[in-house]
Amino acid sequence: MNNKKLIEAFCNALEIDASIVKDDLQYQSIEQWDSISHMILIAEIEDVFDIEIDTDDVIDMSTVGKAKEILNKNGIEF
Amino acid sequence: MELNFNLLSGKTALITGASSGIGKETALTFARNGANLILISRNEEKLKKLSKDLEEFNVLVDYYVIDITNAELLKNLFSQLKKSKVIIDIVINNAGIMEDAVLQMVKTESIKRTFDTNVFALIDISKRASRLMIRNKKGSIINLSSIIGTNGSKGQSIYSASKAAVIGFTKSLSKELGPLNIRVNSIAPGFIMTGMTEGITDCVIQENLKSISMGRLGSTKDVANVILFLASDLSEYVTGQVIGVDGGMVI
Numbered sequence: 187m188n189n190k191k192l193i194e195a196f197c198n199a200l201e202i203d204a205s206i207v208k209d210d211l212q213y214q215s216i217e218q219w220d221s222i223s224h225m226i227l228i229a230e231i232e233d234v235f236d237i238e239i240d241t242d243d244v245i246d247m248s249t250v251g252k253a254k255e256i257l258n259k260n261g262i263e264f
Numbered sequence: 265m266e267l268n269f270n271l272l273s274g275k276t277a278l279i280t281g282a283s284s285g286i287g288k289e290t291a292l293t294f295a296r297n298g299a300n301l302i303l304i305s306r307n308e309e310k311l312k313k314l315s316k317d318l319e320e321f322n323v324l325v326d327y328y329v330i331d332i333t334n335a336e337l338l339k340n341l342f343s344q345l346k347k348s349k350v351i352i353d354i355v356i357n358n359a360g361i362m363e364d365a366v367l368q369m370v371k372t373e374s375i376k377r378t379f380d381t382n383v384f385a386l387i388d389i390s391k392r393a394s395r396l397m398i399r400n401k402k403g404s405i406i407n408l409s410s411i412i413g414t415n416g417s418k419g420q421s422i423y424s425a426s427k428a429a430v431i432g433f434t435k436s437l438s439k440e441l442g443p444l445n446i447r448v449n450s451i452a453p454g455f456i457m458t459g460m461t462e463g464i465t466d467c468v469i470q471e472n473l474k475s476i477s478m479g480r481l482g483s484t485k486d487v488a489n490v491i492l493f494l495a496s497d498l499s500e501y502v503t504g505q506v507i508g509v510d511g512g513m514v515i
Binding site for chain 1: 343346395398399440443444
């Protein structure tokens with residue numbers, strides 16, 4: 187369930203297809219995931235999971251896999 | 265001149281330094297134009313009184329007694345706003361301090377105090393508020409700089425540096441947030457009659473009047489009206505600007 191929510195968050199924020207949202211998808215590896223859309227992604231994830239992401243984690247969220255780790259820290263299980 | 269065109273109906277504005285001077289006049293102007301308000305100041309008594317004065321406008325008003333240099337309190341405030349799903353449409357970074365002295369007589373603590381309030385807190389609030397604005401892909405952040413920040417003034421090098429920092433920050437942030445339809449602008453007031461300037465002698469006032477082409481000092485209303493313009497959709501294609509409100513002052 188949380189995996190689906192996370193994939194949807196990535197799709198909505200970055201306007202990409204779910205098929206490319208894999209754990210190793212990296213920040214700035216695709217045109218759609220740049221610094222601007224990263225801000226939208228953070229806001230989307232915060233909204234969807236009702237959490238607050240601090241600056242260190244905003245910087246650290248460099249892959250989909252990393253996003254899961256950060257969400258784990260905030261009590262979200264995958 | 266009082267502007268009452270309901271320009272901010274349904275919007276929510278957060279104003280720092282709201283209990284007096286330009287902040288207070290902005291709160292009144294915004295309320296007159298239909299905005300709901302989140303007011304921040306260190307002065308509880310003045311905030312309570314202002315809150316009472318705003319009742320006639322039938323807008324929602326919340327106030328928070330916060331020293332904006334306390335990062336933890338700011339973090340808690342924005343967490344609370346996020347949890348309550350408050351949508352912030354407008355931020356007025358108005359709170360500021362001015363401690364005059366020639367550089368050789370400036371203490372390190374004064375430099376730190378000035379930058380903590382005028383720059384670091386402003387940046388922190390802009391960062392937190394824009395995070396909430398990103399969700400709506402719309403917003404307006406207005407940062408109070410000063411003619412002292414654009415032109416400099418003897419005995420005000422630290423205040424000037426802090427207000428110049430606000431301008432650089434405004435211009436850069438406007439470029440980051442432009443793609444997200446969040447506008448960031450700055451206002452550079454000239455000589456405005458507020459609590460910050462009330463200790464100034466008649467002699468200094470007369471001297472300053474010589475350099476103001478409109479021949480009068482500015483009022484808080486003069487500044488609040490321009491803030492209203494930048495907060496409203498009248499300025500929806502205006503971002504990254506520094507607008508002087510100084511009666512044509514040359515210093």
